[in-house]
Amino acid sequence: MKKVLPLILLFTLIFCTAVPASATNLDPYADPNGNIHIVDEVIPSDKIVFSGSEININTTVDSLLVAFGRNITLDGEYNGDVIIFGENITLLGQFNENVYCFSQSIAINSNNSGSVYNFSGTLTTKANIEKDFCSFSDTAIIEQGANLNRDLFLFANTLDFMGNLGRNLNYYGGALNVSGSVMGNINAMSDTFNINDGASIE
Numbered sequence: 001m002k003k004v005l006p007l008i009l010l011f012t013l014i015f016c017t018a019v020p021a022s023a024t025n026l027d028p029y030a031d032p033n034g035n036i037h038i039v040d041e042v043i044p045s046d047k048i049v050f051s052g053s054e055i056n057i058n059t060t061v062d063s064l065l066v067a068f069g070r071n072i073t074l075d076g077e078y079n080g081d082v083i084i085f086g087e088n089i090t091l092l093g094q095f096n097e098n099v100y101c102f103s104q105s106i107a108i109n110s111n112n113s114g115s116v117y118n119f120s121g122t123l124t125t126k127a128n129i130e131k132d133f134c135s136f137s138d139t140a141i142i143e144q145g146a147n148l149n150r151d152l153f154l155f156a157n158t159l160d161f162m163g164n165l166g167r168n169l170n171y172y173g174g175a176l177n178v179s180g181s182v183m184g185n186i187n188a189m190s191d192t193f194n195i196n197d198g199a200s201i202e
Contacts, residue, residue, distance in 0.1 A: 027051045142180065
């Protein structure tokens, strides 16, 4: 696992720095600086790919959405699958289908009716995720206030878990620190494993 994880993170780093740079200014929604800002705007159903440097979308999207950018913030409501490639990603709002993220750094603070699949250097989240959450990261922090209703599958060098988990915590990596609530089992293959004061394991 320790040999595989750096390769995954290296691929993510290369992809997320190369692709957005080549995609900048190709999008008709982009301004002259390659930035995209969409607020309360109707997006055509056949417009599914956005590419720019800074991408901020806060509206309702009813179809599949694919975004390539350096700094990406998605708010609003998304009724189709969402696929995102970027250096820094922030997820807010409501996601009603599955989300796939590839980034150097991501903050997931959204409401998710589907599953979330993440590949990133760093991960922080206080999201509500109704289905499974799977992440490959270097460092991961599941913050207090995060509610993960089903299983968590996390591959990382370090994981600090302070949220609430409805089923099983499956961790593969270096250091695991649990301070939150886990309603199922903890299945860990790690170098260190700490259950801190205040943790609740059912």
